[in-house]
Amino acid sequence: MKLKSLITIFLFCFSLIFAIDKISYENLTKRDRVLLSISYYEVAKKYKQIGKEQLAKQYFKEAFKIEPYIEKYMSGELSVPQKTIAIDWKSIFSDATSDNEDKTQKEQKIDSNKQENKTIQQKEDKNKQDADKNVTQNKLEKDNKQIIEKMDNIEAIKNNLNDFINTLKDKNVEKSVTFFAQSVFISSASIYITNYELKETIKGWLEKTTDFNPEYSIEIEKIEENKFNAKIIFKNKVDFFISLKENSLLLKFTKYENVFLIDEIYNPVINETQEKQIDKKINSIDKPEDSIKLLVNYLIENEIDKACGLFSNDVWFDEFNVLLPVDRLKEYFTEWKDKNLSVKNVSDVIVEDSLKKYESVNISLLNQWELDLDNFDKIAVEFKNTPVVFGNPNKIIYVFIIEKTKEQVPYQIVAVIQVDKE
Known part of the structure; x- marks a missing residue:
C-alpha cells in the first residue's frame, strides 16, 4: 500500500482524537508509529489552516509525543521505515489453547479500542454541537442588539x-x-x-x-x-x-x-x-477667507439676516471675554450699515492683502483657556475704517476663528480675536 493511502487511513481513524495514551502506541512498530505521528501532524495542519489554533496545538503535541523526529519525516530528511514481516515461529508451533488465548486477548483489545474511539467520537460531536450553539447564540445576540438599537433610535x-x-x-x-x-x-x-x-x-x-x-x-x-x-x-x-x-x-x-x-x-x-432668507451665494464659499468677503458683501447690500447666518448661534469675543448670541450682532450690523451708506465694494472696507491665514500661536484664547485651535481656520483681516464687528479700537487686526460644519457646507464664524499689528 502506498504511503499516501496509509496516511489517509490513519487520518480517518485518528483525526477525532484529542490525546493518545502511551500504551496505545508504544507497542507499535517503528513504521506504524511514524505513520501514526504523520497522521496527527496532518490533522494539526488542517486545523491550523481553518484557524482552530488550540486544536492544532494539541494535535502537534501528540504528533511529537509519538515520534519526536516527525518534522524530519515530513520534510523528507528521514524516510518512513519499510514494512517488514516477522515470522513468529513459536506461535506456529504453539498449542491450540495458547492460540485461543491470544485470539481472545486480541479480540478484547479490539473491543477496547472500538469503545475508546466511540467515546472520543461522542466527545468530539458534543464539542462541535457546543461550538455551533455558541455561534448561533452570538448571532442571535448581535441581531437582537441591532434591532433594539434601531428601535431606540426610531x-x-x-x-x-x-x-x-x-x-x-x-x-x-x-x-x-x-x-x-x-x-x-x-x-x-x-x-x-x-x-x-x-x-x-x-x-x-x-x-x-x-x-x-x-x-x-x-x-x-x-x-x-x-x-x-x-x-x-x-x-x-x-x-x-x-x-x-x-x-x-x-x-x-x-x-x-x-x-x-x-x-x-x-x-x-x-x-x-x-426665498428672502436663502441666498445661493452662500454655496460659493470655497475657503474660509470667502466667509469674511461675503460678510462684508452682505452688509454693503443691507442683507443683515444673511450676514448673521455666517456666524454660529453664539460667538465668543475674546477681547471682552464674553459669549454673545448672534442677535446682538444684528444690532451692530444695522448701525454699521447706517454709517457706511456710501460704501459700494468689499475693497472699500478691507485693507488690500490683509485678508490671510493667521499663523501665530500668540492668541489669548489659546493661552488663557488652553484650547486647541488646530481644527479651526484662523483668518486675519484689517479694516480700513469702521470694523464690521465691534472690538477694541486700539487693536487693528481682527482674527476670525472659523469652523467648517460637519455637513461640508459654508464656514461658520465661532469667535473673534484681536491682536496687535506685527
Whole structure:
C-alpha cells in the first residue's frame, strides 16, 4: 500500500482524537508509529489552516509525543521505515489453547479500542454541537442588539418630532431650531440654509399664525447607519412655514455626537418668506477667507439676516471675554450699515492683502483657556475704517476663528480675536 493511502487511513481513524495514551502506541512498530505521528501532524495542519489554533496545538503535541523526529519525516530528511514481516515461529508451533488465548486477548483489545474511539467520537460531536450553539447564540445576540438599537433610535427621533411640533405650538422659536443642524439642505432647490435663516423663517411664520394645533402622525424609516427618513403627516390642511407635499413634511435625520438632528428637508418648495432668507451665494464659499468677503458683501447690500447666518448661534469675543448670541450682532450690523451708506465694494472696507491665514500661536484664547485651535481656520483681516464687528479700537487686526460644519457646507464664524499689528 502506498504511503499516501496509509496516511489517509490513519487520518480517518485518528483525526477525532484529542490525546493518545502511551500504551496505545508504544507497542507499535517503528513504521506504524511514524505513520501514526504523520497522521496527527496532518490533522494539526488542517486545523491550523481553518484557524482552530488550540486544536492544532494539541494535535502537534501528540504528533511529537509519538515520534519526536516527525518534522524530519515530513520534510523528507528521514524516510518512513519499510514494512517488514516477522515470522513468529513459536506461535506456529504453539498449542491450540495458547492460540485461543491470544485470539481472545486480541479480540478484547479490539473491543477496547472500538469503545475508546466511540467515546472520543461522542466527545468530539458534543464539542462541535457546543461550538455551533455558541455561534448561533452570538448571532442571535448581535441581531437582537441591532434591532433594539434601531428601535431606540426610531423612538428618539419620534420624540424629537413631537417636541418640535410642541415648540411651534408654544411659539418657542429659539427651541424650535435646536432640532436642526447648523446648516440644512433643501434638496428640491439644491441649496443650504443656515440655522439662523431657518429661525428667522419660523419666526416670521409664527408672527402671522394665530392657531397652530394640528393632528398628525409620524412615519420613520432607516436609510443607512445613523440616518433616518421621517415624515410628519398632518390630518388636515395646515399653513406651515414650508410648503408641504401631500400635506406631509419630509425630513432626514442624521446622528451627530449621539444626537439626531434634521439636516435635510425634502419638501419641494419654497414659500415667499424663505426665498428672502436663502441666498445661493452662500454655496460659493470655497475657503474660509470667502466667509469674511461675503460678510462684508452682505452688509454693503443691507442683507443683515444673511450676514448673521455666517456666524454660529453664539460667538465668543475674546477681547471682552464674553459669549454673545448672534442677535446682538444684528444690532451692530444695522448701525454699521447706517454709517457706511456710501460704501459700494468689499475693497472699500478691507485693507488690500490683509485678508490671510493667521499663523501665530500668540492668541489669548489659546493661552488663557488652553484650547486647541488646530481644527479651526484662523483668518486675519484689517479694516480700513469702521470694523464690521465691534472690538477694541486700539487693536487693528481682527482674527476670525472659523469652523467648517460637519455637513461640508459654508464656514461658520465661532469667535473673534484681536491682536496687535506685527
